[in-house]
Amino acid sequence: GQQVMQIPQYQHVQEGEDFTTYCNSSTTLSNIQWYKQRPGGHPVFLIQLVKSGEVKKQKRLTFQFGEAKKNSSLHITATQTTDVGTYFCAGPNSGYALNFGKGTSLLVTP
């Protein structure tokens, strides 16, 4: 079945540094979604990418969907302590439910 893999598993940065997490799917995806989970919290939707090569920005966050629609990335420019959390990518399975990656945990040191 369809699986999504994320790297790195953990990332520790100094505040102000950039951060990137990568997501790869075993199959072509109709769309990919990104979620953020704060420590002790639940996943919260960030964005959905649908088109091949699509790039979307949300303030300091830039999301990309690969040309082959099998990979995606999230880049954060000039991290802040509020960016701390785990970032998950998720792709739909055959029943349209989302399969989540294992996530990348981001720690930002002031």
Add this chain to the structure above:
Amino acid sequence: EAGVAQSPRYKIIEKRQSVAFWCNPISGHATLYWYQQILGQGPKLLIQFQNNGVVDDSQLPKDRFSAERLKGVDSTLKIQPAKLEDSAVYLCASSPGGLGRNEKLFFGSGTQLSVL
């Protein structure tokens, strides 16, 4: 707009006991999901409902887990008997529409289960 409601927030049981979790999705949301999130991992789908019908329960350990959504609104997930490896956060999520709409999920705060 009220979010996805889950209860209880925490539950501690001994192995071989039974436990039940409750979820009330956002009003009007047709699709409801139960996910299991083990510490340090991503959410894993257990079961997906479309209204009161099961769409996908391929990853639900049916020898011990059961779920229902009888009236197409709220849902319960039960574990009987529990094992140590069932310790996890059980997340309920909902989305507005029908199959194939690729909609975002709204998650509840989850129930943290500890099996001793």
